Amino acid sequence: MLTEAGQAAELRQQVRDFLAGHDPAAMPRLEFLRARFDAGLAWVHYPAGLGGQGLPRSFQGAVDAEFAAAGAPDNNPARIGIGLGMAAPTILAYGSEEQKQRWLRPLWTGEEVWCQLFSEPGAGSDLAGLATRAVRVEGDGSWRASGQKVWTSIAHVARWGLLLARTDPDVPKHAGLSYFGLNMDQPGVEVRPLRQLTGEAEFNEVFLTDAAIPDTDRIGNVGEGWRVAQATLMNERIAIGGGAMPREGGMVGLAAAAWREHPEARTPGLHDRLIRLWADAEVARLAGARLRQQLAAGTPGPEGSAAKVVFARLNQELSAFELELAGAAGLTYDDWTLRRPQSLSFFGRGPGYRYLRSRGNSIEGGTSEILRNIIAERVLGLPTEPRIDTKVAWKDLPR
Amino acid sequence: MSTTTDRTEGARSTAAIPDLRYSDAEEQLRAVVRDLLADRSPPAAVLARVDAGEADDVPLWRALAADLGCAGLLIDESHGGAGASYREAAVVAEETGKAVACVPYLTSAVMATTALLGAGDAELLGGLASGRLTAALAVGFASMPGTEMGSWPVRVGPPEDGDAPGVARLSGTVTGVAGALAADVLLVPGNGVPLRLYVVDATGPGVTRTPLVSLDATRPLADVTLDRVPGRPVASGEDAARAVAAALTAGAGVLASELFGVAEQCLGMTVGYVKERHQFARPVGSFQALKHRLADVWVAVTQARAAARYAAACLATGDPDTPVAVALAKAAAGDAAVLAAQECVQLHGGIGFTWEHPAHLLLKRAKSASMALGTSDRHRAALAGLVDLPPAPGN
Numbered sequence: 120m121l122t123e124a125g126q127a128a129e130l131r132q133q134v135r136d137f138l139a140g141h142d143p144a145a146m147p148r149l150e151f152l153r154a155r156f157d158a159g160l161a162w163v164h165y166p167a168g169l170g171g172q173g174l175p176r177s178f179q180g181a182v183d184a185e186f187a188a189a190g191a192p193d194n195n196p197a198r199i200g201i202g203l204g205m206a207a208p209t210i211l212a213y214g215s216e217e218q219k220q221r222w223l224r225p226l227w228t229g230e231e232v233w234c235q236l237f238s239e240p241g242a243g244s245d246l247a248g249l250a251t252r253a254v255r256v257e258g259d260g261s262w263r264a265s266g267q268k269v270w271t272s273i274a275h276v277a278r279w280g281l282l283l284a285r286t287d288p289d290v291p292k293h294a295g296l297s298y299f300g301l302n303m304d305q306p307g308v309e310v311r312p313l314r315q316l317t318g319e320a321e322f323n324e325v326f327l328t329d330a331a332i333p334d335t336d337r338i339g340n341v342g343e344g345w346r347v348a349q350a351t352l353m354n355e356r357i358a359i360g361g362g363a364m365p366r367e368g369g370m371v372g373l374a375a376a377a378w379r380e381h382p383e384a385r386t387p388g389l390h391d392r393l394i395r396l397w398a399d400a401e402v403a404r405l406a407g408a409r410l411r412q413q414l415a416a417g418t419p420g421p422e423g424s425a426a427k428v429v430f431a432r433l434n435q436e437l438s439a440f441e442l443e444l445a446g447a448a449g450l451t452y453d454d455w456t457l458r459r460p461q462s463l464s465f466f467g468r469g470p471g472y473r474y475l476r477s478r479g480n481s482i483e484g485g486t487s488e489i490l491r492n493i494i495a496e497r498v499l500g501l502p503t504e505p506r507i508d509t510k511v512a513w514k515d516l517p518r
Numbered sequence: 519m520s521t522t523t524d525r526t527e528g529a530r531s532t533a534a535i536p537d538l539r540y541s542d543a544e545e546q547l548r549a550v551v552r553d554l555l556a557d558r559s560p561p562a563a564v565l566a567r568v569d570a571g572e573a574d575d576v577p578l579w580r581a582l583a584a585d586l587g588c589a590g591l592l593i594d595e596s597h598g599g600a601g602a603s604y605r606e607a608a609v610v611a612e613e614t615g616k617a618v619a620c621v622p623y624l625t626s627a628v629m630a631t632t633a634l635l636g637a638g639d640a641e642l643l644g645g646l647a648s649g650r651l652t653a654a655l656a657v658g659f660a661s662m663p664g665t666e667m668g669s670w671p672v673r674v675g676p677p678e679d680g681d682a683p684g685v686a687r688l689s690g691t692v693t694g695v696a697g698a699l700a701a702d703v704l705l706v707p708g709n710g711v712p713l714r715l716y717v718v719d720a721t722g723p724g725v726t727r728t729p730l731v732s733l734d735a736t737r738p739l740a741d742v743t744l745d746r747v748p749g750r751p752v753a754s755g756e757d758a759a760r761a762v763a764a765a766l767t768a769g770a771g772v773l774a775s776e777l778f779g780v781a782e783q784c785l786g787m788t789v790g791y792v793k794e795r796h797q798f799a800r801p802v803g804s805f806q807a808l809k810h811r812l813a814d815v816w817v818a819v820t821q822a823r824a825a826a827r828y829a830a831a832c833l834a835t836g837d838p839d840t841p842v843a844v845a846l847a848k849a850a851a852g853d854a855a856v857l858a859a860q861e862c863v864q865l866h867g868g869i870g871f872t873w874e875h876p877a878h879l880l881l882k883r884a885k886s887a888s889m890a891l892g893t894s895d896r897h898r899a900a901l902a903g904l905v906d907l908p909p910a911p912g913n
Contacts, residue, residue, distance in 0.1 A: 365534075378907060385910035393907055394898045399821075402850045406824035409538035416539070425817040494816055495809035499789045502804040 126174070127181040134160060134185040143191040152194055152228040155186070161194075161227045165211065169223050177415035194229045198461065201273065202226045202233035206281055209351045213298070213339040222279070222300065234277035236268040236301060236325060237348065241518065244489045246283070247292045247345055248508070248516070251327060253284035253299065262286075262332040264301065267324065270483065273461070274310045274323040277303050282332075283348050286341055288514040295513050296344030300336045307331060312459060317475045319458040352485065353423075363411065364404065370437045370465060370473065371400035377444050377470075384444050396437050403429045421498045428487050428494075431480035434465070438473035445470055536831035538824055544609045551588065551610050554581055555617040561876035564618050564736060568879070573738040574700040575620040582614075582621055584649025589627045597640060598647035604768065608775035608830035615779030615887075618879045620736045624776060625697025626652045629769040633705050636761030637715055637753035642703065654701035654720070655765050656742050658694040662892035663766035663844065664900065672744060674710030687746040688716060696890070698727050698740040706749055707762050715758040716749030723747075734886035736879060767844050770891040771829040774847035777855040778826040780884045781819050784858035787877070788812060788865050795867075808865060815858050822847075822854035842904050845897040852888030852897075859884035 137158050143151050155161055156170040163178050165171025186193070196203055203226070210222055225231040242249035251266025264284050274280065280301040287295035301308070307330030312320035339347040367375055378385065378393055403426070410422045442449045453469040465473050481487040495501045508516055540548070558578045567573055583589035591607045593599025600606075607628055614623050626646065630653035634642050645651035657670070672690035681687075688708055698704065704718040704725070718725065724747040730739045753761045789812060792803030802808055829847035832840040859881040863870040870877040888894060902909065 375905075375907060382908075382911065385908075387910045390902070390907070390909050394902045397905065397907060398846055398849055398898055398901060402821045402825045402846055405535065405538065405828045405846075406821050408535040409824045409827065412537060412539055422820045425820045428813075428817055429821065488810070491810040491813035492806070494813040495803075499785075499809075499812055499816060501789065501793060501809050501812065502801045504804055504806060505800065 123177075127178055130160075130163065130174075130178055130181055131185045133158075134182055134189075138186075138189050138191070143189065148192045149228060149230065151192060153224065155191075156224050156227055160186075162207075165207075165223070169211070169219055170227055175415065175417060194227060199226070199229050199232055201235055201281075202229075202231075205235060205351045205354050206233040206279070208354045209281065209298075209347060210300075210338065212350050213343075213347045215335075217335065218300070218338065225278075231278040232273060232276050233279045233281060234271050234274045234303070235351070236271060236274075236280040236282040237351075238270045239267055240269055244486055245508075246348070247296065248513070248518070249283060249285060249296070251282075251284045252288070253282075253286050253297060253332065255286070260334045262299065262334065262337070263329045264299070264307075264327045264332055265329055266327050268327070269313065269322070269324050271310075271323045271325050272321055274303065274325050275312070275459075276461070279303060280308075280325070281338075281351060283344050285513065286344070289512050290342075291509055291511060292513040292516065293345045293509065294342055296348070297341050298338045298344040298347040299332050300338060301327075301330060301332060302336070305330060312457070314457055316478070317472055318455040319460060321460055363408065366401060366404065368404070369400065370434055370441075370477075371397055373466075373470075373473075374437045374441045374444070377441055381444060384446055389440065389444060392436075392440055396433065396440060399429070400433050400437070403433060421494075424490050424494050424498065427484065428481075428490050431477070431487055434473075434477035434480045438465075438470060438477045441470040442474045536828070536835070536837075538827040538831065540609065540827075541605075544606055547606055548609050548613060550586055551582065551613040552616075554578075554586060555613055555619055559617045559619045561618075561879065564620060564879055565874070565876065567620050568735045573620050573732075573735055574622065576700075578619065579621040579623075579652070579700065580649060582610075582619075582623065583627065583652070587649075588623065589631075589649045589652075590647030591627065592631050592635065593643050593647040597643040599643070600647075603835075604772065604833035605827075605830045608772050608826065608833075611772045611776040612779035612782070612826075615776035615883065616783040618736050618780070618876070618883050622652055622654065622697040622700040624769060624773060625654050626701065628772045629765045630655045630697075630701075630703075630705055632768040633715065633761045633765035634752065636764050637757065639717070639752045642717065642752075645703075651702050652697075652700050653703040653705060654695060654697035655762070656692045656695055656698065656704045656706040656718075657762070657766070658692060659696040659739060659890045660694060661766060662896050662900070663763065663770050663841075665766070670707040670709045670713075672706050672708050674708040674714070674749075675746060677748075678746070681748055682750070684751055685748045686710065686714070686716065686751065688718065688744045688749045689746055691741055691743045693741045694730065694739045695742050696737055696739055698742050699729060699738055704742065705752075706744065707758065708749060708751075712755040713758050714751045714755075715753040715761055716751050718744065718747055718749045732886070734882040736883060737886065766891060767840065768833055770848045770897070771833050771840075771844040773887055773891055774822075774826040774829050774844070774851040777848075777851035777884065777887050778819070778822045780880055780887070781815075781822055781851065781855040781858040784855070784862035784877075784880050784884070785812070785815050785819055787880075788815075788858075788862045791866055802865075811861055811865070815854075815861050818854040818857055822851040825850040842901065845901040845904065848892060849894040849897040849901070852894045855884035856888050 141154050159172045160182055161170030163172050163174045164176040166173050239249045253262045253264040280303050282299040282301040285295050286297040307328045309326040311324045313322045313324050314320045413420050452471040587600050588610050590599030591602040595601040631646055633655050672688050675687040677685050688706055701720045704720045706716045706718050708714050708716050724745040726743040728741045732739045793801055795802045825847040829843040832843040863877045863881055866877055869875050
């Protein structure tokens with residue numbers, strides 16, 4: 120049994136041995152990444168044979184650092200965040216052996232981008248009420264999916280979609296769902312940009328018209344879709360809670376810098392707001408660090424749900440602060456043209472953009488109201504509201 | 519809706535942040551303390567003490583201090599202590615907060631002990647570690663860490679006939695001292711030249727301790743008046759100033775953990791109640807209006823825990839970030855405790871407003887402790903100075 124430090128040293132040695140046989144400067148990027156995956160050095164907490172070694176997640180840092188120090192290319196995690204953060208854990212937990220073998224390697228290398236097809240115009244907070252139908256084809260057992268999905272980021276470049284669809288309308292809504300990997304590259308899938316209040320279009324609407332799904336692309340059992348989707352959503356909220364960052368590393372850094380640079384704009388009221396926000400942001404950063412320490416030790420707490428609520432409020436209040444501090448410039452906006460950003464960044468644009476974009480933070484990935492319900496019911500164990508929608512067949516619900 | 523995460527800004531490892539979890543040893547210590555408090559200091563017993571005006575629970579303090587060794591956590595083994603750190607001390611404070619225990623743990627085992635550790639007085643440290651002696655730092659409990667030594671109210675006079683070498687005669691009144699009534703020994707900052715920290719026999723002639731009616735009756739305050747009382751110096755000049763500053767900073771930092779404990783207790787009590795209490799033929803905890811409020815309390819509690827753990831970890835290693843950590847933790851935990859206690863009273867409804875229900879004990883502890891050793895607002899103001907967020911001109 121190796122000590123933790125010994126294990127990390129042994130992993131670093133593995134990386135150096137790997138690099139000795141695979142010169143990143145001398146081989147194509149994709150080939151290098153595939154070889155890294157096959158050597159079990161992609162994500163060490165994944166099982167052997169699937170890019171990992173079954174180690175605690177905490178050892179990944181040592182591996183990434185060793186590769187980065189050698190100037191090796193990475194898999195551009197910002198581009199494939201949904202694949203890494205949501206699709207992969209879901210496939211790992213509920214996928215068949217064949218699916219894990221087929222999907223995880225190109226997912227990790229970035230050859231195949233994944234998107235998430237959950238929300239619908241008629242099913243936001245009440246996700247389980249969704250109406251997209253997947254109907255079984257007589258004979259070969261495959262499926263045909265029809266319906267409309269919305270708020271799908273990177274759908275226009277995605278090869279696969281995590282699709283939650285209704286396979287049985289005659290049972291209560293949670294029981295009639297199934298979960299699929301949808302091939303986005305087919306005629307039955309149409310992707311249209313969805314312009315948002317910031318002027319740009321980060322997201323898409325996805326229209327499915329008899330889109331074909333082989334039964335081998337179903338993830339989990341028929342009727343088990345809700346349970347599989349929970350795994351995806353839990354990972355989404357962990358991801359949204361934010362990664363590690365230094366003090367003043369997020370939006371609070373912009374607000375603090377603006378305050379320091381513009382003494383003429385300071386008022387006592389803004390000062391009070393800024394100190395409160397700075398303290399709240401720093402405490403949230405510490406809470407995030409504690410959450411990651413628990414995750415790394417394999418004892419995750421429920422605090423991820425808190426992180427997302429706090430993150431949304433802080434982004435909104437900090438950007439509002441920054442806009443007010445900007446004075447006359449706060450009445451202007453940088454650009455209303457319809458853009459199609461590949462990934463979201465709050466940085467590199469003005470405070471007006473941050474103010475507007477952060478309104479979405481308390482809506483996307485579970486509204487802050489739904490998150491409070493989840494905290495109250497799942498963390499605190501409070502009773503649910505009396506409901507009329509959970510015992511009735513989905514097709515008989517008022518809508 | 520699909521996710522949007524921002525990964526472009528400088529991601530850095532969390533290596534710089536100390537472990538904010540509880541160690542196994544800390545959890546074991548917690549379990550022992552919790553058992554003692556559950557057995558000896560249930561809410562009804564605390565309430566009975568308050569009613570009887572006997573807020574210092576001497577047998578409980580002896581058990582906690584001497585039998586469990588909690589008085590000596592911060593004292594090293596060569597002086598008879600446990601050689602533990604502020605991390606362990608903070609865990610004990612969480613539990614004394616949850617139980618609203620009537621013990622001078624914070625004032626003796628944390629604040630006075632920290633001052634004496636700075637002064638390096640071996641004889642007194644041995645007495646404190648064994649639980650034989652209880653001490654209090656004679657400063658007002660409202661004092662903000664960083665208060666200038668020159669503003670301390672006790673004057674220093676010349677020795678009198680027969681006094682041992684070095685002894686000075688101290689006179690003056692310190693108002694609102696916590697833990698003074700339970701103390702055998704007072705540590706008195708004397709406003710002489712140079713500034714010195716003196717040890718005074720709390721029960722000796724010339725010392726008058728006048729109990730105040732405290733907002734938090736479970737932590738009694740007293741005015742301490744000294745009339746030409748002999749004081750033995752244990753630290754002088756810069757050393758004395760540092761010892762008192764360290765005691766106030768450690769006190770505020772550990773009080774943050776106590777406040778976190780209060781907040782957690784309020785939340786747990788309220789959640790338990792709204793699951794049981796039925797109105798309109800359903801548990802009141804099933805109403806979304808209440809659930810969301812309790813969710814907000816839980817969020818505040820999780821944030822306060824991280825801040826309090828960070829302060830304890832920084833105090834434990836003497837981290838240069840300690841002033842920032844303590845200011846953050848005291849403000850965050852103070853606000854969380856007050857929120858949780860106020861919601862505890864409100865969501866209990868009528869029963870929460872009665873004397874017989876323990877909610878008010880928690881409310882008074884929360885509000886009082888949130889103001890003690892610097893209000894949340896003062897700590898945030900201090901933070902502004904520490905992290906370079908200057909005020910508006912003219913303020």
